[in-house]
Amino acid sequence: MTIERIQDRSLVQKVLPFLVIFGALFLLIWPTVEGIVSRWFKFDESYSHGLLLLLVSAVLIVRTVKRDSPVPGFYPLWLLPFALALIAYGLGDVLRVQALQELTIVPLLLGTLAIFLGWQQVKAFIIPVGILFFTVPVWDYLSWTLQVITVEINRLLLGFFDIDFEVEGVFVYLIGVGAFEVAHGCSGLRYLLVGQALAALYGELNFRCLRSRIVFFLTAVGFALLANWIRVFVIIYMGYETNMESSLIRDHDNFGWWVFAGTLVPLFLIGRKLEMTNAEQAPRADRGLPATDKGGYRRLWSGVAATSALPVLLLALLPSSAGEIKPSPDSFDLGLNTERYGPLFGKRLSGWKPQVRNPDLVFVQTVFDRGAVTGESGPEQQLFVGVYSYEYQRHRAELVQYYNRIYDRDEWLPEKFFRVMSPSGVPLQGVTLRSLSSGKYVHLAYGYYVAGLWEIDQWRAKLAQVMGFFSPRTDASLIIFGTACEDCDGEAAVGELVSDVMPPIVNQVDQHFQK
Incomplete structure (x- = not known):
């Protein structure tokens, strides 16, 4: 019974500093976090995987904690990048540039961990926490570029067939048949985000070498884009063949996910091949001794006080971003x-x-x-x-x-x-x-x-x-x-x-x- 109480007390002592600092941080960033989460509940958009990735991130963090048993301390050098991220967040608030605020959320979370864990320990949390970056709505800025690329790829593919067509911007006109708009939903952004998240997760669970992770990630990006190009081409071609009567034209979301699922088969075969390389099969290097408490109890809580004060101070200095919203203009x-x-x-x-x-x-x-x-x-x-x-x-x-x-x-x-x-x-x-x-x-x-x-x-x-x-x-x-x-x-x-x-x-x- 006494041993259990000692263990419980030790756990509380390790967790409590993080609860305090994250509590102070969330006082500042909560409006932005709320906006991000609200996008996750729009299940017909590109970020509906957000809730699932949040759960995955939590599981990976618990897994990393159990595996590495990190020891909290205070590493003051990391206060500088943390403060720079806070300044960037504050500028986004002052200038009403929501994307800048959203971009800083994950760096702020990792920066907080780095202050109390140091580089040697925090690097194990980069993927478990960083995977949340694929749920942040800033990826919308890629949409137009992806739309243009999709149009150009389909211009090339349609050129191999006896089809009379013209392309103007993001519109593909099938002469005498109809027109297709490669709109935001046809950019392939949702497949890209899911593909990147799966690649990062697969690399975290199965690879030890950075090179293998990078190769697999880039391959996943290529297959995700390829899935969307195939999807859009098939829809346009079926519209041409059926004189715009194909059911794919009206309901093509499920078809797109089936094509994406098909590209996962060769992707994971490539992943399995990478796992069998000599670099991945080499004996696992010793992780070394766990980190020691850097500075003791008093130093740790001095760091907690200093770090917690930064977001609270910024919150006090920022002009209110809220304002009266008129019920009717x-x-x-x-x-x-x-x-x-x-x-x-x-x-x-x-x-x-x-x-x-x-x-x-x-x-x-x-x-x-x-x-x-x-x-x-x-x-x-x-x-x-x-x-x-x-x-x-x-x-x-x-x-x-x-x-x-x-x-x-x-x-x-x-x-x-x-x-x-x-x-x-x-x-x-x-x-x-x-x-x-x-x-x-x-x-x-x-x-x-x-x-x-x-x-x-x-x-x-x-x-x-x-x-x-x-x-x-x-x-x-x-x-x-x-x-x-x-x-x-x-x-x-x-x-x-x-x-x-x-x-x-x-x-x-x-x-x-x-x-």
């Missing part, structure tokens, strides 16, 4: 030329509207050009003007975020992209959308107006948010113009609307936020 006091434009009922354009989450101010009008109406048939052309503004950037209420999209991808398909030049020389992004249900077209021109700066690309708009932090203006707006008509030149129509309406609208926005 206020109406923007803007106006159009009523002599030329007459109002129409509704705030949609042929069923379309942008997806904008938690704006502070909104101005939306669907109108018609009075001068274009002839006879009693009513307006043949509908016009749309929308301004969605945030007074300042904060958590869940910022211009560039995951939930803000120009169109619902489940309802609309982009057919063509173009540029629209405003009277002031500011270019706007133009896009023609086709409704998947009605087949109707809408033509849009939009731009991001951030602290007085114009951008048409989301990444540049995000950077403008960073620059806006040093500007007296804190506002950010999505300004969008649209037209819907049966027999008209949509690009010319939306360009004419921009030329006439954009200057007074932007002037009114400036007057509002420069008060």
Whole structure:
């Protein structure tokens, strides 16, 4: 009984410093962790494996602790990289760059362990903890590159067949048959993340040599990409052969996972072959004596106090990222030329509207050009003007975020992209959308107006948010113009609307936020 109590007391003494420091750290990083975990519960996206990998990570950590029996101490040199990671996290919070905060989560966790275990002990935890990096949503930034690569590979494959096709951006047009968009979900990101996680896990369990782990990991990446290329090609080819009637076109997720599973067979055969190499079969080197307690009880808790103070101090210094989220946006006091434009009922354009989450101010009008109406048939052309503004950037209420999209991808398909030049020389992004249900077209021109700066690309708009932090203006707006008509030149129509309406609208926005 006494021996059991001594063992329990020893275990508590070893675990308690980590509980204290991780508690202090999570006070700081919890909003970011909560955001990451929320993505894990979106089971139709690329990060639905997050919960499973969290469990795997926990099992690997327990396995490593039982195998190596690490001894906690205090290694103050590791406070420097830990502090640098905290600074990077703080910059991400100040500048509202969520990706920077997400990138620092795993380094902060490993940095905490390094402070109390030192390099010789913490390196055994790199994979058990680092595997969580494959669950962090920053991988979304690879999506566009993967989409472009997938399109180019399929352009090459389709060239070997007698198929009349054209490629424009991420669209593959089968002449006389239909069009395919290699969208975000077709980038292969989900297969890449799962393949990388499996490779890291397999290497941790079966390999001892770094070279074997690297070779196996790179092979897994190649097979994961190959699985997606095959999947997309088969879908396009079946669409061509069946005149777009194949069930794969409507439901191809399961098919993709079957193809991915098929590539795991040669992958694990290669892994087995690597296990049989001379380097892997050599006698296992002695791990040496366990690390000793570096500095004793008092030194350890001095380190706990110093390390815990850093995230708590940063939390106290950071401006609050929270803010009041209005239950419904206020109406923007803007106006159009009523002599030329007459109002129409509704705030949609042929069923379309942008997806904008938690704006502070909104101005939306669907109108018609009075001068274009002839006879009693009513307006043949509908016009749309929308301004969605945030007074300042904060958590869940910022211009560039995951939930803000120009169109619902489940309802609309982009057919063509173009540029629209405003009277002031500011270019706007133009896009023609086709409704998947009605087949109707809408033509849009939009731009991001951030602290007085114009951008048409989301990444540049995000950077403008960073620059806006040093500007007296804190506002950010999505300004969008649209037209819907049966027999008209949509690009010319939306360009004419921009030329006439954009200057007074932007002037009114400036007057509002420069008060």
